[in-house]
Amino acid sequence: MAHIHLPDGSFTIFWALAWWICALALIGAALIWARRRRLGAREITVAAFVTAASFAVFQVEIPFFGGVHLNLTPLTGILAGPVLGSLIVFIVNILSAATGHGGWGLIGANILVNFSEVMTGYLTFRALKRVTSSLFSRAGIATFAGLFMGNIVMIAIILVSGIQGVTQTSLQIFTGLSILVAVNMGVAVVEAFVTGFIVEYMGKVKPDFLDGGRP
Numbered sequence: 001m002a003h004i005h006l007p008d009g010s011f012t013i014f015w016a017l018a019w020w021i022c023a024l025a026l027i028g029a030a031l032i033w034a035r036r037r038r039l040g041a042r043e044i045t046v047a048a049f050v051t052a053a054s055f056a057v058f059q060v061e062i063p064f065f066g067g068v069h070l071n072l073t074p075l076t077g078i079l080a081g082p083v084l085g086s087l088i089v090f091i092v093n094i095l096s097a098a099t100g101h102g103g104w105g106l107i108g109a110n111i112l113v114n115f116s117e118v119m120t121g122y123l124t125f126r127a128l129k130r131v132t133s134s135l136f137s138r139a140g141i142a143t144f145a146g147l148f149m150g151n152i153v154m155i156a157i158i159l160v161s162g163i164q165g166v167t168q169t170s171l172q173i174f175t176g177l178s179i180l181v182a183v184n185m186g187v188a189v190v191e192a193f194v195t196g197f198i199v200e201y202m203g204k205v206k207p208d209f210l211d212g213g214r215p
Contacts, residue, residue: 003071004110004154006163008103015161020108023090026115030086039084046209047084050076055092059099070187073114074121074146075195078139079202079209085118086111109157116153121146135210139199140192147188151181 011019039047054072076085093107093114102110124142132138155177159170166173202209 008105011161016105023108023111073117074143077118077122082119089114117146117150120149135203136196136200140196143192143195
């Protein structure tokens, strides 16, 4: 879904470093929280499972409109929460860059994009608890909302940073990115259904893994 698929050198050194610094500040805060929280075996197990699943799905490219893929970032937020979720997207982006999926200089920006999906998915899933008891609906809506936010953040980062070597105006870049977002949100519908089924199933077999999960 939302991911800046640009090679190293697309952003100036200033902006590449700026997004890296923001991402590292986020990761540092998460590590401090995790150390003070003294995570239990269940939380670590869930985080490990989500990390492996997210990375595996991240590498499966759908040959459509230049290649799109699922992220499972909203699912990460629902199951692991935003703090562990930030560490998960950090690991996934590092491993993805190591396998040639995106530039190293853009990892910082991509962590922020993916974290916005994690946070939005987490908050939306929790907020919808007062609206509906359906885990499928809550997870599906949270996933769509999270991925939409990720696309907005992606566009904002690219427009603020600019792309080196591109002669298009900001409006032309925005128009091209808007088409990409439309495609991404079409795939987001698929991911919303996938996440909805996963969360609903976990609500039946492991309700304690979910906030307010039904027995």
